[in-house]
Amino acid sequence: MIDLVLIDDEHSAIKSLEWEIESFCKNVNIVATFNSATEAANFLNRNKVDCVFLDIEMPDMDGFQFLELFPKRNFSVVITTAFDQYAIKAIKESALDYLLKPIDSDDLITCFDKIEQQKSNLSINEKLENSLEKLLNSTSLNQKKINVTTDGKMIFLNPDDIIYCESDGNYCTIYLENKEKILLTQKLKFMEEKLSQLQFFRIHNSYLINLNKVKEFHKTDEYVLLSNLAKIPVSRQKKTTFLDKL
Numbered sequence: 409m410i411d412l413v414l415i416d417d418e419h420s421a422i423k424s425l426e427w428e429i430e431s432f433c434k435n436v437n438i439v440a441t442f443n444s445a446t447e448a449a450n451f452l453n454r455n456k457v458d459c460v461f462l463d464i465e466m467p468d469m470d471g472f473q474f475l476e477l478f479p480k481r482n483f484s485v486v487i488t489t490a491f492d493q494y495a496i497k498a499i500k501e502s503a504l505d506y507l508l509k510p511i512d513s514d515d516l517i518t519c520f521d522k523i524e525q526q527k528s529n530l531s532i533n534e535k536l537e538n539s540l541e542k543l544l545n546s547t548s549l550n551q552k553k554i555n556v557t558t559d560g561k562m563i564f565l566n567p568d569d570i571i572y573c574e575s576d577g578n579y580c581t582i583y584l585e586n587k588e589k590i591l592l593t594q595k596l597k598f599m600e601e602k603l604s605q606l607q608f609f610r611i612h613n614s615y616l617i618n619l620n621k622v623k624e625f626h627k628t629d630e631y632v633l634l635s636n637l638a639k640i641p642v643s644r645q646k647k648t649t650f651l652d653k654l
Contacts, residue, residue, distance in 0.1 A: 410436045412458065433517060461488050472497060480559075480593040488507045494506075556599075565582070568585075575613070611641075
């Protein structure tokens, strides 16, 4: 089953697309529809879907501005528009398909075949990642490393190289000793669980730090200075536990 969101500022366009999908396409669940791109973005920050059908010309923000809110997307994007001049930009934005209104039913069926194939490929990749992770955890030689996935590749990290991780809604950024940053399409809780058995502590709702990288704790201003000179705030609720762990 494909979980789908429709975004179009024209109510009639959404109704027409819903009818087309329900009439000609199997195994599609329209989870939600939006006339506002802003409301759709808020929904997608809280919910996981397989695909978004996205109009381009909308009043609150256009479709490409909307996509800028999701630099690392965990859903497919299909552009739906009455204008053909956006095709090249849609390709650059890694859109899975580009449907011109009025949408032809055969094109729609072909589009969902592509979505189903991509979803299947992602499922295979997830199974592979899980298998590799189990192998990693069972191998004493590599036991100290963790794996994360970004940009379609799996990266193996030595936890000692991680200084801290920072939350950004449904994403988080890993800061490394070599000054490299890794953006993940995962919440901070994902990294917290990955590093739960090691010397890491969620010092604040938005920060998970490596306790071995703490250089200073400033009691008055309630922040820690890490090895890369980053100043990380300490939550008042976590301060006592943090000091005990140090």
